Amino acid sequence: MNYNILFCGLMCKTFDTIMRLMIESARESDYLVTTVTKPLLAPYSVIAAEMRLVGSSKKDITKIVIDYDSVYTGEPVAMHLTPKIMDTDQTDDQCHYWGVIGGLFKIISDISPACITSYLIDKNMNAELAIFKQYTIVSLPFS
Amino acid sequence: MYFMGIINSTESLIEYINGVNFSSVYVEENFPLAISGTFRTQAVNAVQYLLASAVVGNKAIGFFHQIPKISFDRPLRGICIFVSANLPEELETPVFFCRKPENITDIFPRALKTSADTNMPVQVIIAANILNNYMTVPFPTGDLDRVLPYLNNSTFAAKRNIHSTQQKLTAAYTALRTSIPQHEMPENMAFELTSEEFPLYIFPMKIPEQEKLFVKLKNIHTTEKNLYFFHKLIHILHDLDIDLSPDLQNEPLATNVYLCPGCPFAALYANLPLKDVIVFTSVRCEAVKNLYPVEQISITEYMGIVSRKLSVATLFVGNVSEALPVKNILLSNGTFVLMNDCGEKVPFPYISGPTKLKIVRNTVFPYSCKNIKKYSILRNNFKKCVCYKNNTSAECVNGSHCPAMICRENRIHINVKLCTGCRSCVPYCDKKAL
Numbered sequence: 001m002n003y004n005i006l007f008c009g010l011m012c013k014t015f016d017t018i019m020r021l022m023i024e025s026a027r028e029s030d031y032l033v034t035t036v037t038k039p040l041l042a043p044y045s046v047i048a049a050e051m052r053l054v055g056s057s058k059k060d061i062t063k064i065v066i067d068y069d070s071v072y073t074g075e076p077v078a079m080h081l082t083p084k085i086m087d088t089d090q091t092d093d094q095c096h097y098w099g100v101i102g103g104l105f106k107i108i109s110d111i112s113p114a115c116i117t118s119y120l121i122d123k124n125m126n127a128e129l130a131i132f133k134q135y136t137i138v139s140l141p142f143s
Numbered sequence: 144m145y146f147m148g149i150i151n152s153t154e155s156l157i158e159y160i161n162g163v164n165f166s167s168v169y170v171e172e173n174f175p176l177a178i179s180g181t182f183r184t185q186a187v188n189a190v191q192y193l194l195a196s197a198v199v200g201n202k203a204i205g206f207f208h209q210i211p212k213i214s215f216d217r218p219l220r221g222i223c224i225f226v227s228a229n230l231p232e233e234l235e236t237p238v239f240f241c242r243k244p245e246n247i248t249d250i251f252p253r254a255l256k257t258s259a260d261t262n263m264p265v266q267v268i269i270a271a272n273i274l275n276n277y278m279t280v281p282f283p284t285g286d287l288d289r290v291l292p293y294l295n296n297s298t299f300a301a302k303r304n305i306h307s308t309q310q311k312l313t314a315a316y317t318a319l320r321t322s323i324p325q326h327e328m329p330e331n332m333a334f335e336l337t338s339e340e341f342p343l344y345i346f347p348m349k350i351p352e353q354e355k356l357f358v359k360l361k362n363i364h365t366t367e368k369n370l371y372f373f374h375k376l377i378h379i380l381h382d383l384d385i386d387l388s389p390d391l392q393n394e395p396l397a398t399n400v401y402l403c404p405g406c407p408f409a410a411l412y413a414n415l416p417l418k419d420v421i422v423f424t425s426v427r428c429e430a431v432k433n434l435y436p437v438e439q440i441s442i443t444e445y446m447g448i449v450s451r452k453l454s455v456a457t458l459f460v461g462n463v464s465e466a467l468p469v470k471n472i473l474l475s476n477g478t479f480v481l482m483n484d485c486g487e488k489v490p491f492p493y494i495s496g497p498t499k500l501k502i503v504r505n506t507v508f509p510y511s512c513k514n515i516k517k518y519s520i521l522r523n524n525f526k527k528c529v530c531y532k533n534n535t536s537a538e539c540v541n542g543s544h545c546p547a548m549i550c551r552e553n554r555i556h557i558n559v560k561l562c563t564g565c566r567s568c569v570p571y572c573d574k575k576a577l
């Protein structure tokens with residue numbers, strides 16, 4: 001399958017960590033990965049990056065929006081993951097980012113979450129690990 | 144930084160720039176790159192500063208929102224690079240295009256070399272896509288040799304020799320072609336900085352090899368904003384018959400726009416009656432430009448506008464540091480809100496906090512984008528906070544565009560790590576929950 005995933009959120013540090021982990025995870029699962037970033041309008045504005053995953057030679061592309069902080073206002077996309085859809089709350093410490101990204105593994109099941117879990121275990125981020133694991137198995141309205 | 148073998152392109156670009164040992168670095172205020180320049184001034188003056196630095200043999204680089212007109216009549220002994228994410232309005236110097244992070248490795252060293260070989264400044268236009276992107280190959284560390292500036296009585300008397308400049312440009316173009324070959328352009332092109340079809344470098348003169356790339360091209364589709372540049376390009380390619388259609392629109396943003404917590408503009412629009420006031424600002428912030436009807440100009444231009452009393456009310460928002468050189472002649476016909484970015488004095492009343500802005504008049508605001516102050520953190524009255532519960536949109540967030548407010552358990556929750564206590568959100572909540 002091929003995917004175009006738009007990631008958008010407000011918290012650059014966690015956003016950046018997850019982007020790197022996702023690029024690594026997708027590569028390990030033999031996807032061809034390219035990223036395209038959108039301009040940052042001001043220091044605390046929304047950070048947005050599109051990740052293009054090519055896994056097959058077929059033409060069809062599944063669009064996904066990973067909307068960590070409910071900031072997406074573009075054209076409606078069927079697979080739009082927000083804290084609300086994931087039934088989680090936005091938090092000060094960005095724990096919800098790990099929950100939302102958990103949902104992505106539910107959609108793209110041939111990417112292994114091992115890279116993220118081992119990172120979270122390594123860094124002793126137990127709360128993040130718990131929420132990540134919880135949402136990798138949650139059932140989504142569209143999956 | 145090399146976390147998991149994946150490198151952030153901005154960090155790597157900064158490392159490259161530091162490695163090259165530029166002696167003069169200019170970064171225009173609010174340019175999205177976390178390095179500080181050696182000199183703070185308006186963009187127009189910065190061009191002179193960088194050029195003079197290169198005339199005596201230094202390496203100079205400047206980052207601009209929009210590169211101002213570059214006029215130079217002295218040959219450069221050193222290197223001078225102007226970088227921007229917008230197309231230049233003039234085509235007086237070679238222009239290089241960087242459309243993806245991987246290009247930086249090729250483009251920046253070659254732009255530097257072209258500047259050295261032609262004794263001219265060179266412009267590098269970077270696509271937004273090369274900032275904050277991810278890549279696996281680090282940039283080269285740059286050339287670390289230091290050059291010593293050289294000045295004698297005739298350095299500034301020497302004039303640029305147009306004939307030898309043209310020869311040097313042709314030679315540099317031919318040399319570049321062997322290392323970065325260019326492709327012929329198709330008949331129709333919709334221009335985007337990221338489009339693979341467009342050449343990676345354009346030289347500002349008639350060069351037969353360059354012209355060959357454009358022979359098939361009949362029409363360039365672009366946005367209004369880029370028209371100047373393409374007019375200049377078509378002028379250089381005057382033997383070819385190329386049409387220009389300004390029929391492209393900027394891609395709409397796919398997300399909400401947020402300001403910095405405590406942003407002075409959020410405070411201005413929350414506390415001042417600005418409905419019938421024409422607001423000008425020298426602050427080059429894309430988020431502000433997107434959200435408010437402001438016109439971005441310099442303080443000098445504003446002083447020109449208000450040199451006679453106008454029948455409409457105007458306001459200029461800028462930094463105290465910009466007003467210092469003209470503080471004795473700040474015209475009484477204008478109205479200034481100057482943001483205190485440097486602690487120097489200007490002859491206007493100073494206010495202690497953002498909420499003290501009440502009427503539109505000359506004022507010094509307590510801080511600027513660079514040094515946003517913290518006040519006591521705002522508290523939310525959970526009982527009164529009902530917008531999300533009633534499924535209506537939260538006006539406090541929509542009005543203040545502040546990222547410090549998040550939705551939790553169907554209520555607004557203030558992120559204490561971000562909130563500066565500016566209280567620009569308060570006037571927007573008619574439930575008195577803030």
Ligand code: SF4
Nearest residue numbers: 042402403406428512
């Ligand atoms: S404080 Fe406001 S004007 Fe300054 S950079 Fe931030 S959003 Fe832009």
Ligand code: SF4
Nearest residue numbers: 545562563565566568
């Ligand atoms: S939450 Fe309100 S008081 Fe706090 S920074 Fe944002 S606008 Fe200012």
